[in-house]
Amino acid sequence: MSNPHITVVGGGLAGCEAAWQLAEAGLDVLLRESKPEVMSPAHSTPLLAEIVCSNSLRSDSPESPAGLLKAELRRAGSLILACADATKVPAGEALAVDRFAFARLVTARLAHHPRVVIERRVVDDLPDGPCIVATGPLTGGRLARTLGALCGKPLYFYDAIAPIVDAETVDQSIAFRGSRWDTEPDGGDYLNCPMDEASYVAFVEAVRAGRKVAPHAFEEARYFEGCLPIEVMAERGLDVLAFGPCKPVGLTDPRTGRRPHAVVQLRAENRHRTAFNLVGFQTRLAYPEQQRIFRLIPGLGNAEFLRFGSIHRNSYVDAPKLLGPTLELRARPSVRLAGQITGVEGYIESTAMGLVAARFAAAQLQGRFAAPPPPVSAMGALYQHITRPRLGNEPFVPMNINFGLFPPLSGRPNKRDKRRLHAERAAAAFGAWCG
Numbered sequence: 001m002s003n004p005h006i007t008v009v010g011g012g013l014a015g016c017e018a019a020w021q022l023a024e025a026g027l028d029v030l031l032r033e034s035k036p037e038v039m040s041p042a043h044s045t046p047l048l049a050e051i052v053c054s055n056s057l058r059s060d061s062p063e064s065p066a067g068l069l070k071a072e073l074r075r076a077g078s079l080i081l082a083c084a085d086a087t088k089v090p091a092g093e094a095l096a097v098d099r100f101a102f103a104r105l106v107t108a109r110l111a112h113h114p115r116v117v118i119e120r121r122v123v124d125d126l127p128d129g130p131c132i133v134a135t136g137p138l139t140g141g142r143l144a145r146t147l148g149a150l151c152g153k154p155l156y157f158y159d160a161i162a163p164i165v166d167a168e169t170v171d172q173s174i175a176f177r178g179s180r181w182d183t184e185p186d187g188g189d190y191l192n193c194p195m196d197e198a199s200y201v202a203f204v205e206a207v208r209a210g211r212k213v214a215p216h217a218f219e220e221a222r223y224f225e226g227c228l229p230i231e232v233m234a235e236r237g238l239d240v241l242a243f244g245p246c247k248p249v250g251l252t253d254p255r256t257g258r259r260p261h262a263v264v265q266l267r268a269e270n271r272h273r274t275a276f277n278l279v280g281f282q283t284r285l286a287y288p289e290q291q292r293i294f295r296l297i298p299g300l301g302n303a304e305f306l307r308f309g310s311i312h313r314n315s316y317v318d319a320p321k322l323l324g325p326t327l328e329l330r331a332r333p334s335v336r337l338a339g340q341i342t343g344v345e346g347y348i349e350s351t352a353m354g355l356v357a358a359r360f361a362a363a364q365l366q367g368r369f370a371a372p373p374p375p376v377s378a379m380g381a382l383y384q385h386i387t388r389p390r391l392g393n394e395p396f397v398p399m400n401i402n403f404g405l406f407p408p409l410s411g412r413p414n415k416r417d418k419r420r421l422h423a424e425r426a427a428a429a430f431g432a433w434c435g
Helices: 013-024 065-075 079-086 099-111 141-151 197-209 230-235 287-294 347-365 378-387 415-434
Strands: 006-009 029-033 116-120 131-133 155-161 164-166 190-195 262-268 275-278 305-307 310-316 332-337
Touching (some): 013 347, 065 378, 065 415, 378 415
Parallel strands (some): 006 131
Antiparallel strands (some): 155 310, 164 275, 190 262
16 A cells, blocks of 8 residues: 555554544555554553453443443444454453454454555654554553644553453352342353452451552552552542442352352453453552462462453543544644543543544545534543533543433433433434434
């Protein structure tokens, strides 16, 4: 491809989605990805669209915000959702995938698209022509400095990933299978490690006392509230974990017939259920401490860890100040941003902004007008979050999709009906926009 219509920088979910949408719109696309020449702290393979845990795609319930966003992506012809659906693993109402099968499929679909060329080398500078930058929250090196010169110093927060254990080393005479409120007729897609009050208190105290990996001296540790490390939660109070990732609500230990004081849920990482993720256990504990402390959890006394949890810095720009209405950099309009660097949080949210950026770019290159997604839709609510001006001194912070981003419903519906009404209103508006 000697003269691509447009370049996409970054082969994560947002970049892959953008490249696919542009190619499907009839444009020639150069997709530039730095792996395997340079690997980020969160990734371990040269595959495109690599994700760090099986359930990063969250709820698929059509009346949940994340499920509603997935429904819109499917309706818009999303490559990422098509590949996720093709590689999903059991996880109750959540959309979980076999991570490696998913990444292989996305890579193959793009590699075989006649309008996409994948170039693997470090990207230090922005292309001269039109481009979409979707380099993700770990953008670094000369490219980060170039963006910094255009945007000002990026904001940042810290994000962490949870450990994974070998399924064969989980003591299933202690851990029991089940979903909350018995919603799964076959016993559920989760293993639950029950804790009595004494074991829970001992665990929390060990987490508090454990050695942590500190941020660099020049960086202030700021965490995304939707993905807090367990040690941060533990420091906030003895019962915080029991009301968070360790909440026992809706679960009954079959050995006792009673609800445990707390539980640690394990979720399958792949179709074969050979590896399990500790749900909600993002952490900055040092690796030896993770092994020692997590083996205090009943059922994990002899657990072998296939991956320890880790922590990394996420960078994003002050999008409402720096981006225009089609996600273009005001300082350089030929460059659009997409994905987590725009200030959305989560893989599905990043995918959605990749799709939106691609639609804007394709329309401009083809001499068409593209309206933004309607504000009452999930995709539109995210778009509004990263483009609308802040009120007063209100800070701009990354957000997952949530109903707080949607315009209020008319009237005063009761709490039980709100989700359904949001979903119905969004579906009607998005259908008209999507065509």
